[in-house]
Amino acid sequence: MKFSQHLALTIEQGKFKLIDDNKEIYPVANISAVSNSSVALEFPIPLLNKKYKLAIPSIIDGYGNPTIADTLEFTVNLNSVLEVFLKSLEFVPSHKILLQFSEPVVAATVSDINNYKLYPYGAIESVTVLKDDLVEINLSSAIKLEGRGKNYLITAGGNIQAVSGNQMTKGAGNTLGFTFAENDISSVYIYPNPIKKSLHNEAYIGHLTRQSTVEILTVEGTLIRSLEEFDGNGGIEWDLRDSNGNKLDIGIYIIRAIDKSNASGKEVLTKFAITQ
Structure with missing residues (x-):
């Protein structure tokens, strides 16, 4: 849907x-x-x-x-063509994905790394068959998946085939998504930095925990905008506007990130710049 x-x-x-x-x-x-x-x-x-x-x-x-x-x-208008689809996904931090298919699949087809694609980035090192309908996707440690305000997607396709002979669907059932958030906000950052008004319409604030508040402040400490991380992907997309909907002017600003995932309420400050 x-x-x-x-x-x-x-x-x-x-x-x-x-x-x-x-x-x-x-x-x-x-x-x-x-x-x-x-x-x-x-x-x-x-x-x-x-x-x-x-x-x-x-x-x-x-x-x-x-x-x-x-x-x-x-x-519903069912025809005689049956297809395999992805039933569930579990992300195991920080380099494994457990992927379940809708029915038992041929091991030789689901263990081929060329039958999978990871978005928006990432690389697959190997695939291990755990059960007849379950595989473990081992991700490359060279490309770390982080809470960057992005949702990750994995697509299965190629020549994946069920034991019954059913082929992997080419429709929506061949893709599932997952999120990744940090356990600590110590390394919070904003990208890009500096932000160019003539080039950028938004920025990403990443390395947040699943429950975080981000405050945009002037260097004097005046609150300009308050943002919430609520969807579990470890980041926030910000439209570069203040709480009144106005684009921020050229200057130096401060981000105050507050971890609300536990009672500590840890705060981290970092600076960023907006240029022409």
């Missing part, structure tokens, strides 16, 4: 409801992000060739705003 705006990658489970033509209501079993604006839904019952409704709750988008609750009607 595709939304018109960016979403928080972590979506609360259990709120989406499937409604059949007999008005029976089923909570959606699992929701997985497949991009910044798309999610894959796993239903608790097999879908038949008929009409359904999906009750979509109000959720928080990627900018911290609530979406509008709605109901979507769709028709």
